[in-house]
Amino acid sequence: MASDLSAATLQPVLAQINAEYARALDDDRLEDWPEFFTDPCLYVITSADNHRQGFAAGVVYADSKGMLHDRVAALRQANIYERHTYRHLVGLPAVIGEEDGHARAETPFLVVRIMRDGRMDLFATGRYLDLLVDDGRALRFRERVVVCDSNRFDTLLAIPL
């Protein structure tokens, strides 16, 4: 029951950080996005197939806040994604474990893309594999591995997930 108590305590905290993360992305406050991570960190976007086969790299890879900022700068320059907006629906977090101020969690997500003409489509589904730490001021992602269910990738110049 100890782990259940711990999960129940962490649930609201993980709900809040996941909600804030999704909100920053969907509000197009991409410059705030690196602040959700520690430095160094691990941020990867990969596919379920790649992840199952143990490939670490993914289609997006960053291991520092600097690399996250670089990615945002590249997106701002490319300017391509501005034609669309996105809506992240983040599901209920599953608390996997907690130890020494670190928390492991796995959280499903769904992203809808909204075209300028109003059409909507399912852009991506998957799960976040997270390692979170409390750095004394806030909870941050030490690792966020984004495992997309589909192998069809349209994210090279798209928003972070």
Added chain:
Amino acid sequence: MASDLSAATLQPVLAQINAEYARALDDDRLEDWPEFFTDPCLYVITSADNHRQGFAAGVVYADSKGMLHDRVAALRQANIYERHTYRHLVGLPAVIGEEDGHARAETPFLVVRIMRDGRMDLFATGRYLDLLVDDGRALRFRERVVVCDSNRFDTLLAIPL
């Protein structure tokens, strides 16, 4: 950290009211819907474009429980929406702030429309911009501004969002 503690405390409360709200709508208990609001209140459905440009009106506007009840009565008479059902998936609430028994929150949503023949489509995505107050008996919406991501509106005679 004070605001984090506050967010963690509010999370379960906001999850519950959002779940009850969505359930009332999807169960077609529209007559219960105005009870989620204070009187007076502010209920608006608008688009992201309109909201960005500062237009207050929206395609649906109500500032009292009476107006919400009128809208339900109009829907019952029009009878049009009965051909479909809807399923609201409300995402994780982001607690923005709390003060003097008021809470500001922003919560994403996705609505699926289910046709009588079984087909399903993405009907709407967006976010709720909420101001909630505890009136001593329950938490209620003082403001719920529904900002739809798409500009394609099919809601004039549809269910509340």
Added chain:
Amino acid sequence: MASDLSAATLQPVLAQINAEYARALDDDRLEDWPEFFTDPCLYVITSADNHRQGFAAGVVYADSKGMLHDRVAALRQANIYERHTYRHLVGLPAVIGEEDGHARAETPFLVVRIMRDGRMDLFATGRYLDLLVDDGRALRFRERVVVCDSNRFDTLLAIPL
């Protein structure tokens, strides 16, 4: 307010069990799925129309852990579902009531199906009507009635919902 306090206390616990349940299914750990239930139990998949008309049977019916295990074995033999994967997005639980260690809850869900070629579609939406009990070691489902919004059923040889 007592019931509100109770709902706020139960929210994180229900979020956690729902997240673990969805994760087991989407990770294809079907053999773990019966462990979420008491023995005996009630697990039913039905349609909104059937449920409204009071038909208890549903397209899937199980009243023991043995029957749940049999269903998993049948799915493993049939092997059909392996061509696809699924992603459950479970919405916010609505706590309906609590009494004597039993909790009633209603929780919406959405399932996306991901084809081997990467295409995604809305597979199902609906709600879980749950009766949960604490058996002293963990919270388990005494009843989980899965009411699908659509009458189009493609679940006879598909994964559990």
